[in-house]
Amino acid sequence: MRGTVLDSHFLALTAIVTVGYxxxxxxxxxxxxxxxxxxxxxxxxxxxxAILTLALKGTWHFRQAKLIWLYCN
Numbered sequence: 535m536r537g538t539v540l541d542s543h544f545l546a547l548t549a550i551v552t553v554g555y556x557x558x559x560x561x562x563x564x565x566x567x568x569x570x571x572x573x574x575x576x577x578x579x580x581x582x583x584a585i586l587t588l589a590l591k592g593t594w595h596f597r598q599a600k601l602i603w604l605y606c607n
Contacts, residue, residue, distance in 0.1 A: 544586075544587045544590060544591070547586075547587075547590075548583050548586075548587065551579075551582065551583060551586065552579055552583065555575065555579050555582065556575060556576075556579065559571050559572060559574075559575035560572075580605070581605060581606050584601075584602050584605055584606070585602060585606075588602055
């Protein structure tokens with residue numbers, strides 16, 4: 535394993551990234567009264583977390599890379 539950030543399965547890191555990302559889009563939605571960005575935030579949050587955890591883990595198995603590619607397309 536290449537390294538750990540807060541825990542070995544990156545659960546704390548993904549929680550922090552998710553809360554920060556969703557909070558940023560919530561502030562945009564609340565201030566501009568524009569609800570279209572919430573769907574964008576929800577779908578891109580999943581993609582960002584998938585790529586982030588794959589990159590931080592440091593193991594590049596074909597199955598993992600293929601699943602990330604399928605999720606992103």
